Amino acid sequence: MATATSHQAETQWRLDAPRGDDINVHSSKIDGEPQSRQISNISVVDPPIYRVYRRRWIGLVTLMLMNIMISWGWITFAPVSTSTQVFFRLGHISSVNWLSTVVFLAYIFISPLVIYTLSNFGVRFALFFAAGFSIIGVWLRFIGARVNHSDGGHFPVVMLGQIFIGFGQPFVLSAPAYFSDLWFTSKGRVTANALISLSNPLGAALGQLIDPFLVSEPGDIPNMLLYIAIITTAVTVPIFIVQSKPPTPPCTSSAQEKLPLRVSLSKVASSLEFWLIFIMFSILVGFFNASSSLLNQILEPYGYSENDAGIGGAILIVVGLVASAIVSPLIDRTHTFLLAIRILVPVISICYICLIFAPTSRSLAPPYVVLAILGAASFSLLPLSLEFIVEITHPVSPDVTSTFLWSGGQLLGAIFIISMTALTDDGSGSMRRALIFQAIVSCVASVAALCVGYGKRAVKVLPLRIAADKTEANSHL
Template sequence: MPTACSPLLADNMSGSSQPSQDSKAVVINDPVEEFSQAPVYRSYKRRWYGLVALMLLNIVASWAWLTFAPISSNVADFYNLNSESPVNWLSTVILFTYPIGSVPCAYTLHRRGVKAAMAVSAILLIVGSWIRVAGVKCNDGKGSFGVLMFGQIIIGLGQPFSLNAPSYYTDMWFTSKSRVSANALASLSNPLGGAIGQLVSPAFVTETSQFSNSVLWVSIIATILCLPAFFIPSRPPLPPCPSAANPKLPIPKSFKLLITNRRFIVIFLIFSILVGYFNSFSSLINQIMEPYGYSSDDAGIDGAILIVVGLVFSAIMSPILDRTHSFVLVIRIQVPIIAICYICLIFTQTESKQLVGPYVVSGVLGAASFSLLPIALEWVQEQVFPVSPELTSSILWSGGNCVGGIFIVIMDALKYDSNEGDPPGNMRRSLIFQAVVAAATIPLPFLLGSKDKMRNRRIEMDAAEATAECSATSTSHVSSV
């Protein structure tokens, strides 16, 4: 049994279990028999295969979400649309569909487990991708915008089954020493897919005639990346730690506890607003930058910087937090930084077409936003344990996606018409709205309460079990001498 005290256990088991004649110690129980009855925990290497499959699903889901955002003008030309506003709905519809898919997703994870949820996600993503191909190839190559939109809706229904799963998966397969890092890898692969979409779509589509073939190639790649999800193990033979073995509360009881938990409500507000703004900014970045003379490639690179820098910084921060567990401190630092970045975005969009300003602000914004995601997902579960992790992640992600859809609609409505504004068609009013709401989140982390009243319940349970096990091992070793 792999524990911190296993050397003592090995010494004790290798020696005689009978006391010497000179010893005054009395052996009451056979230590070998005592240890054989103790719970056994084990971390399996196969957990990484399941994590990679989950990452691939999230990459596909996000790539599909942002396929059309960086080439919105080409999409509008292909379908002979009067404006880019209908193209925005290709991203927005996925965000609004997300909460609908989250309801069956939570019950699938709770009743059937992560393997069933990932299989459902893979099927819906594949089907939705090929419906999109029909949407660009039908009608003698002229396509059907309605069919394309239907494919997006199917993808939107499949996205929760992969994006809500990381908290459930890490709780089942990983210990408290690696949950944040594992959750970061799985959850942040979703925006990684967005970065791929931001870069690949403009590269595939340099002119409108290339649009239909680009959708076909994305569907082929998506199908290949979804296949590993059908072959992951359903659950580990042995739990990795005590908190993973602890039974979780039923969904109805978990929901009642969540809506009365102040810390969960505060994190829900922060998570929904900041994830919502990331979703809206990623979807509209091309339309924000183009009026000032930036190209779609410039906008795509800016979106990629936002995501790639965020992924790198999160990869650095997550292992540190797995060891220090300084969740609240980081939340209180990152939220004001994110708000300041959204304020700075108002002033970086200028007709001078200086790329340094937008790129630097996007990099800082990505670093702060991305490192905050896995922290919020894992810290909330520490506070509400043993509430079902699939329910907490489903509610948080549903809030972020739904609010993101609302923000896109509002920001699109605040956009100047093509013959209004300076420059015409700019989104300065949208950026001001974004900054004001983001600034309103700054006080929220300080409503979480004092640190001494917060308990990391899963971490405490695992630490208490390890301490008790070490104590029992030491006692049995002494008694056998």
């Protein structure tokens, strides 16, 4: 009889629960503490109400826009590398490559501040940092190109602008896993992460596609930088209405207190699975960044134009976005993280092997097909890897793991650009040796991926965050 009374009381509480413009997802705890009251002399513990707020889309879209423009800022000069070299009167193409490389190095330098900002102040403050650095950077680049432009402008000022863009990038690139953990449930985190994370390469795609059309001759460089500066400034406006965290958490795992930074670092440092994912992720992100930056130089010796390379870069990214839009919701439903990783990583390695031979055909179809498959596999892999590492290290804060992974990718991106540039044939400009190097090292990433959770270590790759949510849900059935 007591059980029936308790059940009726809880049912009535649920019926009387307030309903607003928010979506009621699950009930468990309020502010992490169970609430109790007396009903008919029976003590009833009120499970809290977990909600997924519609306003989460404002933060998501703002992070997407910021990622698009910062990535466009990073890739700006790569699609028009020849025109950039001529305009600034640079002696060697490697100087142009450094415009991309310094962005990666700036990421490493600023990453400790990123972890501190996200952990202590949230996404809103991170967006303010990103906006401030990127606005300073894009306008410095314009000033450096515009002042004394008839004599080649001031290249060091442009380089300084790129460094500031590099300072801004990690504040939005490291945020997706942290943001999705705070605002989404396990049924939408991979998709949310994909939308934000992949908006970064979408910005690169826009740069690859649009920049060659804006620069028909070297003298158009200042105007291109002006357009990018205006758009970048405009997209920062919505950050003033973004909230750092929801009023109430969306699910149990979001409400759980994360480990302190020192404990988190100790936990991930002792995890073999973390280091295997770190190696895989860093290598593949590094090569993606390097290939995007050097694509024009990879194709140019075989008779491809800057426009051809720009279209190739756009295919790489647009096909990748479409593939990820299909794969990410499937992973959200099935949670087959490890299976997907073991399939996608070898496909990426095979694509890098094929990229050695595709340009030698001197026709558009082979490189475009390879780039399309490479983009589809790479973009599908990226968000699920970021979410997978959060799952297996929970309750480590997502900003810690994602910042480490991205830092590894940015560092190797810089190293790979320098290495691949050094391997370029000075006479013909061919990057065949660089592409062979890329293919060999990418196979190391495949080995690392296949070793994750192998054999008895399968217990180390269980999705702990999803398990926490299921346990809480089952306790209230």
